[in-house]
Amino acid sequence: MVHTAVPELYEDDAHSVVEIRTDSLSSLRELGPPDLVHIVKQPVKSSAKQIGIYHHVTGIDASSSASLAAYINTLTHQPHDKQNKVISGLYCCYNAFSRVDMRVQVQIPGTVESYCVDERGNKLEATEEHWLETYLCSVLRAYSYADNGSGDSIKRIIGVRRFNPVTSTEQEHKFLDAAEKLFFSGWQLGSDPEIQVPNLVANHLTSGLLHYIRTSGRFTSGINLFEKLRTRDPEISSLLAKVYIMGDEEVKAIQLLHEAIEELPMDYSLLDCQAEFCIKKGRGDLALEIAKRGVVSAPSEFGTWARLAEIYVALEQWDHALLTLNSCPMFTYQDKDAPRLPEPARVSLPLAPETICDEIDDAGAAPEVDMVHPTLRRLAAGNYKGTFHKAYMLLTEITKKIGWDQLLKIRSQVFVMEEEYRNEKQHQPGDRSRNASTVALRGTDTPQPNGHGEPEVHEPPSSADSDGPPQANGEPQAAASHLDPDVSKPSQSVTVRATESSTPEPPHPPAPHANSSSSATNNTEQDYTQFHHKRLCERWLDNLFMVLYEDLRIYTIWRTEAAQYRQQQLAYKKSAEEWEILGELAERLHRDDEATEAWSNCLGMRFSPKAMRGMLAAFESKRDGRSVLDSLIRLVAWQYRWYSEFSPDLLFTTRKLIEQEGAVKVRSIIQATSLPQHILDLTHQYAGLCAAFSSSGTDG
Structure with a gap:
């Protein structure tokens, strides 16, 4: 198993990051920021001076104080820093249910103390219920803060190690069991920014569950979970129907939706699920009346109006599409909770030897120096x-x-x-x-x-x-x-x-x-x-x-100038970052060929995870498996280089590719790629996860 190096952000002596985190607890709204790991080092030959160093983590098992203490112990042996030794560590993990910060203090060598801190900074005893809630929040944060492959999330918060919180069927059982116990409290966690009021079936817990099921392909586990929960509240039928559709059991999904809507005729989540299914099948005529009823059922939700507008677009009723769009309730975007810490005094971003590859070096996370036109x-x-x-x-x-x-x-x-x-x-x-x-x-x-x-x-x-x-x-x-x-x-x-x-x-x-x-x-x-x-x-x-x-x-x-340059047989030149922006522009305007052209030009100048992610999507749409794998290998390697061992989107792409091509063929293509073996091993780990979950196309 290849692991990333450990980023180190040096604490400013004038500002304690732990105290700043404590002060910010009252302002957290939803799942909370990534976990904070703060360690204290001192020179091996002297105890006069101590240095505070920290980084952020997602995906660590937070079900007990022992598992968090074990993570801190892994930081005591760092081959790149032999001049200093770790004398203590503090792990902070936010519990969004009880709105407390769970903390584990480790003295090396010495004792382990666990406690929690509330929004007022009071120190409280940590209970078993607290640890159950903290574990579930930790898994949900791992999915919420994961990068989709483009690097945007990685570059937004510096120094975050991202791990996969569920790597085996045993861990899956633990996660789903915790989700079942706390399911009816999920609305307390908040919801995606498009949802105005979190409810039983629209909140961060349900979003995380659906994200996990889609990524891992564990549809049977999801069906079993929602079947049990549906006996307690029929409204959960909409989630069950979504998993049925994901798992290609559409007949069961439609039967379930029919029965549930007869029982709850004005449940907007059921109506929206039914309308979405109809529109994907090209039956906008059937979806229209369903969507209208969904709007009447939940007139203050953006999603119901957006679905109706989407249906009018599919039916080519442009006037009604504009009128419906005009009626959408718009909400101010609330970003995820992020660490509110001062600039570190110094930053060390070491590389693990297994992630070094000249081809994917994008000059690090430093600010872009390319010249970009102001427009x-x-x-x-x-x-x-x-x-x-x-x-x-x-x-x-x-x-x-x-x-x-x-x-x-x-x-x-x-x-x-x-x-x-x-x-x-x-x-x-x-x-x-x-x-x-x-x-x-x-x-x-x-x-x-x-x-x-x-x-x-x-x-x-x-x-x-x-x-x-x-x-x-x-x-x-x-x-x-x-x-x-x-x-x-x-x-x-x-x-x-x-x-x-x-x-x-x-x-x-x-x-x-x-x-x-x-x-x-x-x-x-x-x-x-x-x-x-x-x-x-x-x-x-x-x-x-x-x-x-x-x-x-x-x-x-852009297109006019490019055509003129082609006619004159001249090279049309832009900087790499300009090509990135033009690729995003073409993508927004649904000009896929032009977007691919821009991404390709960017990659011809330097590696860009955003451009490579765009090329990956283009290859997926063309069902070009070999090119998909070439892009996937480079994106996985870039993610590892920036301390991310887990990207749900890249894992999903790997799983779908194995489902289409078969695990043996995929492994063979990876191995035949002309990149260093240690880089190929990183993608093999993603393929190994699919085998661990017995995904379709694996050797079982």
């Missing part, structure tokens, strides 16, 4: 997360299918545009009851945008950042001279003033008009010719249109 730096869409990211991806999907000009045309037909608003005010100067707000909201069949009565309407912002004055009715204006004329800046729509205090409650699903059809060319002209039937555009959606315009503008410049 690429300013692209805002790459920073979207949570609900805004998902809404933006729906908008780009619509654009990919119908084009930017048609999107602007439909936008001007369903939303009140600035010029229309001004004209209406001029025509009705004294009638306050017929302003744009009330007219747009009191149409015969137009529900209110966010259920708050008459929203406050503001004058549209000035177009100082526009290329020219806005045009009436959303007619596109000419873009800059160097830009493709097909990409024109959207004119301003009248937006609802965003409220900071709370998320507004969305309306019921938009009802189709009597003469609407699934084709944008047939229905939009008749449906929205009257100003009375238009909606006010939410400010966030208006901003998405502007961000999408900028993405398309940069993309068009």
